[in-house]
Structures are given as structure tokens and as C-alpha cells.
Amino acid sequence: MSTRAVTASLGTLIVATAIAAISKALPAQDHAGKSSFVFVENTNGGDVSIIDASTLKVVGTIPVGLSPDDIVAAPANDVLYVSRIVHRGDGRPTGTGELVAIDPNTRQVSWRVGFRGVPNHLAVSPDGRRVYVTVVSGNYVDVFDAARHALIDSVDVGIGPHDIDVSRDGKTVYVGLIRGTDVTVFDAATNRVLRKIPFGANVRPIALSHDESRLYVQLSQYYGFVVADPRTGKILRRIDMPMPKGAKTPDTLPVTTNHGIRITADGKYLIANGSMTDLVGIYSLPDLRLVATVPVGRDPNWVTLTPDGRRVFISNRGSDDVSVIDIASRKEVARVKVGKYPQRMTSVALAR
């Protein structure tokens, strides 16, 4: 075994021991008789792992079919939606997708509907009536009626729609273009495009502030994130993320440099993944001061928060696990093994 491998193993052992000690000391997380669960889609496993956010154990697995791409919860926490890229037997995409609905209480698939085009990310309107699916192979966002399980509109937003976010009042939808360089903003009532915000590079995950005054955007081949005013379209700041100690920024950055950015429920912190460097940056808001960097598993891909906002879950698709970070102590308190290639996650509060 090489020196590097021994060092890595020792490091893993120390982290695992520390995590085990801290995990046992964690209090239960019941709130008004409900408990939080995090649902993690495993893209290469074709299933969804369920993590009990109190015990930090995997308590179930839901098969959905290969290549789920995103998972989101309806605001009432009564339905989970999964977008799925459908593949042929030879492993190539068919150019079609599926929207899969799951009942989080019974942990069963309730219904699924197919459509043309390759889906990526999802969003649900705050009233739960609309499900938005970005179709990255095309130039549109498909709008589904949640009650009728039916495609009711396609909104032309520009080439390669990828991540999507809806304002808290449900009036406005923001769509990042991975094959383009804009965030397209459309009106949720009319499904008409209002404006396009240029970022100069392919747009990756986006996060809209709760008051809709700021838009935080990760870009392909940029190790940081960009802050814009979503109403004026003005770029306000570019925040370079720190490299780990002793590491140099490579000459050529990978296309997926950073993936995963979210704001805590209380609006006090922005959590941004450094996917290239296996770390997470915690930034205070609104001043965007870096308050901590937390090393996590390999290739962190998504950020989700428990409803109480105390913990952050990070999916590490390169190491098939989920890092759990305590916001107050700014430390990783557990690393939970899940399925193959975990990417997107969502958290819900359910009756036990």
C-alpha cells in the first residue's frame, strides 16, 4: 500500500471514529410530531435512498429505474417528484424522459408519465399544482399539472435548460441554461419569458434568495459562484472559492467545477459546493463572508437542508455517500453510505 493510501486510510479511520462519537451524542429531531427524512436519488443505482435525519441511518430504498436525475418534494410534503433520463438496453439515452411521483409515506411509486426530451432538474410551484421539468436536450421547460399528471405547456426558455428555481410567491420561474449562458426568467401565470440574465458561461446550479433580491449562480469551469440582481440582471459579485491548503488551481478546470448551492431556511447562510476540491463553503449572508470550509466526500454534487435548518446534507457522488454538516459547529458530523452515484436530494417532514 502506498504512503498516500495509508495516509488516506488513517484519515478515513480518524474521521469515521470522530463521526461515530459525535453521531451518538446527537439529539432526536422531532418537530410537532414529525421527523425529517432526506431522500437521495442514486443515478447509477436507479433508486432513492431514505435517510432518517435524526438517526442518520438509511431506513429504506425505493427503486425508480436507472438514471434518476433530480428529486424534489411538493411543498405539502405529500409527493416527491423524480425526473428520469430513460436509457435503452445498450446504455445509451433514448432521448426521452419520465416524471415519477412517489408517496413519501408509503415509499411507493404512485404514477409515472413519459415525455419527449432528456429531463434534468425539477421545481414545484409553492401551491403544489405545477411541476416544472427542464428538458436539456431541447430548449424548453415542460409544465405538468400535478393533479392530472399531464403535460400542459412547454415554455421556450433557450437552448439547454438545466437547473430551475421558483420564487417563494410562485409568480416567477428562473431557469439556468447549461448549453447557453443565460438564466431565463418567465412568468408562472402566463408562461411567457420576461427577461434573460447573461452570465457569460454555461449556467449550472442556481439559488434564488428568499426575498428574490439575489441570484447565486454556479458556472461551468469557474471555481466559485456569481451573484446577480435577478430583477435588473446586473452581475454584482464574483466569489472565488478557496482551494484546499497546499493545492494549486489547475490550469484547465473541469466542466463541472462546482455543483450544488443552497440558502439556509433562515436566510443566514449560503452553502456552496466546491465539487472539484471535495469541500463545502459556508458563507454568511448578506455579506458573503466565508465562515467555514468543510471537507466532505468525493465530488460533492448537491446541497439540501433539513426543515429546521440545523443540518446540511451534501451528496458525494464520487464516494457514494452523503456528508451531514452541523451548521452551528460547522463540522461534518456523519457520513452516510447510500447507493451508486448519489446526486440530487430533497428533505421532507413526515409523521413517524
Added chain:
Amino acid sequence: MGSRREFLGDAARLAAAAAAIGCDRSHKPAPLFEATVDVSTLSTDAASLVAPVIGLDGAPILVIRDGERRFHALSMQCTHEGCPVRPPVQGFITCPCHGSQYDLEGRVRRGPAQLPLARYAVEYHRWSKRLTLRVDS
């Protein structure tokens, strides 16, 4: 390879033989996909065009000239997540979504894609400067 006349002669003899023994299998089944594309504009090596047809997988087809009589026809659907790839630049076909790269024959040169681009069989018609793209059943 023999001349076209010789080939046709062989085919005719085979057909006659098949008929003689009472099993008419002289014609091949219809291909799953067939289209003919004008490639007269592809006058230099590594020049490419997007064929004005939709392929078997629903994706556009990229036609690349890789020599005087050598052509490749590839599905433009990236085998990673299905994003449309870009025409070749400096010998590489790149997917704009996650950066997968393929060579002019569609072989993976950089991931995350693991499978080559789907290929179409090609037949170049030198005099008409047209290319037949085909997927046999």
C-alpha cells in the same frame, strides 16, 4: 473488392440459386433506417455537417469527412445524459453539458461518457457526392 458489375453478377447468381431451391431469400430485409445526404460541401478533411434528417434515436446526425472517400456518420446524442454534442473542433466532438469528448469516429476520449456515439453505416457515392446512411435491421 470486385467491380460493381461483378458484384451484381454474383448477386444475380445467388438469387437464381435461391429461387432454384425454392427459398426466395434473395433480398435483404428493409433497413431500420436509411437516408441519403448531399456531402458535396464537405471538401476538406474533418469538415462536418449536420444532416437534414433525424436519426433512429431521434437525434440529429453528424456527418464528418475524414479522408477522400472516408466518412463517419454519428448520432449527435451524447451517451452520458443525452445532450446534443457539438460538431468537431480540432478533431474532437465535445458535449457542452458535462464536457465528454469523442474523436471523429465517435470513440470516447474523455468522460463522463463511457459509450461511443452511435454510428451509422455509410456508403459514399463518388460521382453524385452523396452519402447513404443506414442502420440495418
